[in-house]
Amino acid sequence: MIDLADARCGEMIVGQASKLFGGLDVLIHNAAIGTSGTVETVPDVDFERVLDVNLMAGIRLAREAVPIMRERGGGAILFTAALAGHRYVPNAVAYAVSKAALIHLTRCMAIDHGRDGIRTNCVTPGPINTPMLHEASAVYGIPVEAMRAGMPTGHIPEPDEIAATYAFLASPAARSINGQAIGIDGGMSVGFFSPKP
Numbered sequence: 001m002i003d004l005a006d007a008r009c010g011e012m013i014v015g016q017a018s019k020l021f022g023g024l025d026v027l028i029h030n031a032a033i034g035t036s037g038t039v040e041t042v043p044d045v046d047f048e049r050v051l052d053v054n055l056m057a058g059i060r061l062a063r064e065a066v067p068i069m070r071e072r073g074g075g076a077i078l079f080t081a082a083l084a085g086h087r088y089v090p091n092a093v094a095y096a097v098s099k100a101a102l103i104h105l106t107r108c109m110a111i112d113h114g115r116d117g118i119r120t121n122c123v124t125p126g127p128i129n130t131p132m133l134h135e136a137s138a139v140y141g142i143p144v145e146a147m148r149a150g151m152p153t154g155h156i157p158e159p160d161e162i163a164a165t166y167a168f169l170a171s172p173a174a175r176s177i178n179g180q181a182i183g184i185d186g187g188m189s190v191g192f193f194s195p196k197p
């Protein structure tokens, strides 16, 4: 596995993939890590690792991808941000800051590279049924069932729902969608469901 915290991850991943497949049409930066804590408690080394994996890797991958896509007449760049980049859950400052920055990186790149035919979008998931969710549930002491109960749809999305959104965003059907943060959160970004007492 190539470590996304490595400053050479762009050359190693995008450069190699492009050589292997003869080009590049879609880049997805999905991997991320979290660490619990506030500005008072998260040491620089941990804060920087979260920013390296979650944000700088996206920048480094995109830096390699943009010229290749430009040369081919365009492409789609997709980042996985998070609802936490819009709405904060306490004690996760490094993760939240990295995701908020990804949302704005998406907007910046949409404008800088739109005329090259390169569309940049991100998704902002709420809870998704993956190992990260179960780890967060243990760390923050919030049972997954309580998260499910608070979701307006009463359903925690599965990873294939994220994949389907990526497939759409990368497709010609999404040719005018650029610079957007698409919530995949069952409506949590607009409100929480409270059961009747």
Ligand SMILES: NC(=O)c1ccc[n+]([C@@H]2O[C@H](COP(=O)([O-])OP(=O)(O)OC[C@H]3O[C@@H](n4cnc5c(N)ncnc54)[C@H](O)[C@@H]3O)[C@@H](O)[C@H]2O)c1
Pocket (backbone or CB within 6 Å): 001, 002, 003, 004, 005, 030, 031, 032, 033, 053, 080, 081, 082, 083, 124, 125, 126, 127, 128, 129, 130, 131, 132, 133
């Ligand atoms: N699961 C959720 O509830 C949730 C909510 C919002 C956003 N997200 C986002 O969805 C994306 C996918 O997360 P997930 O839930 O599948 O998390 P996960 O922890 O289950 O999986 C993360 C993946 O990232 C890889 N990874 C971690 N550090 C790496 C590194 N340095 N180099 C290369 N790979 C590395 C891991 O090997 C793993 O495959 C992330 O961007 C995450 O922030 C997840």
